[in-house]
Amino acid sequence: MSGPDLKQKSVGNNYPISLMMTERIKQLRRESLEAVNSINAERALLITEFYSKHLAFGDSVPVQRAKSLQYILRNKSICINDKELIVGERGPAPKATPTYPEINVHSLQDLDILDTREKVWFSVDKETRKAYEELIIPFWKGRCNRDRVMESMSPEWLNAYQAGIFTEFMEQRAPGHTVAGYKLFQKGMLDILQDIKQSRSNIDPLNDPAAYDKLEELKAMEIAAHAIMDYAERHALKLEELAALEKDDQRRRELQQMAKICRRVPAHAPSNFHEVLQHYWFIHLGVITELNPWDSFNPGRLDQHLYPFYQAETADGSLNKEQAVEILQSFWIKFNNHPAPPKVGITAQESNTYTDFSLINHGGLTPDGKDAVNEMTFILLDVIEEMRLLQPSSMVQLSEKNPDAFIERAVRITKTGFGQPSIFNTDAIIQELLNQGKSLEDARNGGCSGCVEVGAFGTESYILTGYFNLPKILEVTLHDGFDPRTGKQIGLHTGKADSFSSFDSFLVAFKAQVEHFVRIKLAGSNLIEKIFMNHVPTPFLSLFIDDCVAKGMDYVGGGTRYNTNYLQGVGLGTITDSLTAISLHIFENKSISFSEFVKALENNFSGAEDLRYRLLYKTPKYGNDDDLADAHLAEVFDIYYRAVNGHVSPRGAQYRINLLPTTCHVYFGSVMHASPDGRKSGLPVSEGISPVQGADRQGPTSVLKSAAKIDHLHTGGTLLNQKFSPAFFENDDAIRKLGQLIRAYFKMNGHHIQFNVVDAETLRDAQKHPERHQGLIVRVAGYSDYFNDLGTDLQNEIILRTEHESI
């Protein structure tokens, strides 16, 4: 079955490529852009073979998992692309994407959807479909983790899930959401094997009831460590084979050199610039082959990790800047070759993108609190600008201590209009992490990953559990706990609309419903966490995140130094404006009864245009630095924060909140009637902490002032989107002022801001003539995506977002 005529849609040829790029990089970049995203059954077949042949029969679950990874890495095909400098592909070719049937086995219908859908399309060939039909589906149906998860969820969880109150991150993908710390770049597998040995000798079976579990976990880690070394050796052999056949002298020497590198890393600690990037890349591949964790994997503070190698080698003359840049660009392309594993159903709607959220951090502070911006930071920023690729994502951490040249360089890249890098407040990140109980040094080594989520890099398992639809809960509250769309009583009976005598009594009802659904959601998450602990541990990932090795415990089982579970609130603007509207029109002005109001929402304002006019034009709106409009913001935040914070998961993780949507605000809007802020039925709710689309009318400083009224420091990340027209970046003066605007927001403890720099005209033209804008990348929400790959409603929304003209 062939896909629609969209095969060449991801070509970025419309945009000029700098002449700085070498011919090699131009070729690799073009090949990456032109590669077709496809489903590849190799991994699924290997893991099916492994389990159906009972190759680890009788072993403990962690050991089975480690042996299954070893089996895949021993038998999967090795791909070396022509001219590349960094080697290793997850599938047999760029963008040939494996599946993880042990987590979620795709049905034949799923495969047809993936093969034919217009957005985030994956080609599925006949052979793959046949393998699924004959081998993969028969083995995994009813046995995959998704089936375990869904069987274990309570009827009230399932009802709320189907109503669109929340989504579930661990339904089709595994927990991950983590980032490499210093250790990964400073130790080889042989060093880590020594650590494992040490850890084993510390186990005390006489007094530790978990001693056996720990011994098995350590055994699994050893197998996983050897598996990746063997995988690197397979690359070395293949490279030597290719070198023997190579006619070009220079390339032959390169291939021989690369073979040597694959024999050095990841077994040994990397000793030079080329080695350290290849070392990371092998480990990255190991993590995303072991499972399909959210946010893939992430090198984190890359400028900090690379700088010592770069400094040493440029000082002794063994490397020059041009060579370093070429290796880096080759490294960058590897990320772009690896789309997020295919998602279907609600999971596809909440995160509808090829991006796999590997968010590389630049700048920030050193572990001892000094300005961390260095020469490598600026080199990496050059690479980002020049490569102009969807993946990896990139961000800058801006501290008060960082120089203006750094932020101005970053703003200059956002000016080119592909939404990267996004900009984060280091000083806020550190305070957020300290508030969560991290040590100062671990906090300074932290940053953000995924969209905007804070974490202590290399020491924390911070897992996103799902999006939470605050405006939908308001809708359910308006209907006494009943969901008008699914026709079920999913919430508590908190009273019919007309029964509320005051706004405060209504707010009490809303609060009760929020708490009710948070309890349902977290109860589900606790069970799911335990399912992963028991059935799908991750001994390979556990090698790299402290203190899993030292504790002899798994990454998903509480082995990391810090453990956090996040619930991501969505629709803050919509809910704030809705509460303002209810408070003003029903309880203050008494211009309409509550039941009439609810009726108007059910009728999508048909015949109630006067009401909608008042809601849109005569009601204060969040985003204008209007204290009246922003007053309910703090209330909603407080209700949500208190409902979630303080709960603890089975592995000992604290539940916490952050405020970000990916693309979920579109899905959440689609399950809702019209809302009290004047939004019509089915349209997206507001995204992140941005004001309702088009409701901010006082310019960017007012949006930032309003957004700063949120208590960012008590979240694990907030997302604010600001759209500027290209005209705004016209000269150095304007760029300096944008830098100053960001610094002011950060002074008020704002967590993150990102710029979309395109004019509405360009976007409208792209909608009409997608073919003319194939390489057009825009900022969506915490990530960038090809405009052509977005759904029409999301495209419309991005066009609508207020443009702050520079007139």
Added chain:
Amino acid sequence: MQALVFDIKRFAVHDGPGIRTTVFLKGCPLNCAWCHNPEGISPNVQTVIKTIRVDGKEFKEEEIIGNRLSVEQVLSEVLKEKVFMDSSEGGVTFSGGEPLMQPAFLKALLVACKKEGLHTAVDTSGYAKLSVVQDIAPYTDLFLYDLKLMDDQAHQFFTAVSNKLILDNLIYLLENRHPLRIRIPVIPEVNFNQENTTECLQFLAAHPGNIQGVDLLPYHNMANQKYLRFKKENSLSSLQSLPNSSLTKIREQFERAGFETKIGG
């Protein structure tokens, strides 16, 4: 004390250094043919009818142009942006209309802003009594001073007033070395010609002062819609906007004369 204010614009980035808030005072003694703020000319409160469409239905609403505000009210609006002013070495700009038309209020506001440590700018046509200029100058960190037409007859024809007072006040500020930027709106068929440029340069050469730069502001016809709403005749409605690039030659002349010159302000 109150004044008539018709707009307070936040994140103004073309009215002086840094990120600024611009306060527009209503009323102007001039009547420039190209005025892009026609709602600022009358010194009285005005109302216009605005039509808003919601789901195919039309709603008419009265928009009131001009609010009587006290010094405290304006100051509190301005101070909302202090965090941005501090981060950018920005401040507050008083514009109009003609801010010097409400001198006592302007002075009180300037004094209040200085007390808060804000950088202050006054965007003026310069058409006021010298005593007014002398009175506010000590509290004004920067004047944005319009220099429209050097030929007095043409000035009278296009702006309804003579430029004598304007040039005299400018000479006063130049002689006292008060920091200022010269702003020249460049209007086709009015002053977009070599004679006016030459005369400007001659004038500035004759009166050296503390000029921090020159802004050439190309005419744009975006205000046409506003004219329709104010039922004001727009004598220049047929003029096309000037692209920035058409001012390059003028800019070069000012630069050669030693002025840092920007197109578009």
